[in-house]
Amino acid sequence: MNEKAMRKSRWITTVSLIIIIGITYLSAVITEFNFIDSVATLPKALSWIFANLWITQETWERLPAILGKLNETIFMSIAATTLAAIISLFLGLMGSKTTKVNNVFSVLARLIASFSRNIPVVAWSLILLISFGQNSLTGFLALFVGTLGFLTRAFIESIDEASQSAVEALQATGATYAHIVNKAVIPQSLPQMLSWILFMIETNIRSATLVGILTGTGIGYTFDLYYKSLNYNAVALVTFTIVIAVIIIELISNRIRKVIL
């Protein structure tokens, strides 16, 4: 790094820091956020958490009911992810530069993905709740739509990354589109795709809690009920079971990832 580049990088650093400080100050004003207040509440809040969020003997009796709901949530996120992955695979094949059929479908696939990904899962769950009512399918569909957009983008990237030479070689031998996809594209990008699917299952279990609070399904609803009835011991137990479930699923998918990648 010569002196000029160094001076330039220092200049960029200073300017960006000033801009960030300015934006942060503006945000604090508009949200009426008080730095000193929040620093002061932190120890209070932590001591409250340590004093109240204990799992007591009687809350353990609620464990079977909680585990049932947790089960529903886990199944919900796995089903939403897997089914979204199947559709995302087609959208990904349409959207990728290597395997697109024509430009119209390519743009359309990317548009669908962007639309379903950028509308927050909150909006989907609130819209679906109106007519689907309070049942598992609402949560499932809300997760499904958000996952579809995310996985399509990820799959397009994985397919683009896979080497083009195999596709070209097959094209030269006169292979059909189905052959190319089946023998060249899928085998090369499958590990990457699977890794994304596993990542999405982990993410979805966490978002399923949020969706559950909004739509009244699964473990989120259980949490909300205990939370609103001020039963903080049960709140602690629900949180604890979610943490365990998420960590177990993370460990399993890390294991799988280590082998396939």
Next chain:
Amino acid sequence: MEMLRGGAQPKQTYIKRTRTGRINIKAGNKVELVTKWTIAMLAVLTIMAFFFFDYTGLQLERAITETAYNLKTMFLEPTLSHFSWGEAFHQIGITVGLGVLATVIGAIIALFLAFLAAENLSKPWISKSVRVVVAFIRAVPTVLWVLIFAIAAGLGSEAAVLGMLFHSIAYLVKAFSESFEEVDRGILEAMRATGSNWWHMVTHGVLPSTFTYLLSWTFLRFEINFGVAVAMGAAAGAGGIGFELFMASGFYFDLREVGFITYAILIIAIILEIVSTQLKNRYFPAAAKN
């Protein structure tokens, strides 16, 4: 087979054969096996899921037609009825502001924790224990953090920002410490040889060479935090556009307003996505994960 057995017999250990005696061209492919099993498990679990679901009060046909109609109303006739344009901008500002605060404060705290978590700047046991704590924090959904802080700190932006901080810190510690670990070993060694202390190494060796990466990771997190701030407004009463969305659909059943708010969120989310895609292409060509 008999022909092979007699005469110049090839060593069996070199060639793996299937039961029928053919040469196994997929010899010892653990990867393929695990891949197949994972896909099979996911398929089975998905099918099982639909038996476990609770379908109380569901009338599928009516629900689908109604949702289609609702979506049409939402997206084709968006209007504002319960608040003005000015108010709409103010609420969007609050949501963006919550995202900014959680990201910036999170980045500052994460920076210091990342020094402790990076293997080349810290002791092994410190970096291990920071990682375990971070993994625990990540496992608790953000909405639960916000709700738990709302009891302790009272409703308002403080609880929302504090709750959102946790995941931002966990995410950024992982990203930052990985960037630190990629710093050229030679730089650190050269500085150590000149007798500089830990603090000098950080401020003159590590930070200058990773600063742009840190900034882009922080922006990527901001994109996520905007979505989280919308969700917290709706699910934890943190205010902002998410809360308005919740009110419009849950209390007023005003689909046109829901449509307007959705469009507003969509526009900002797409702008953030375009910026962060460009950052990614520029600084992380190997498609940054997570």
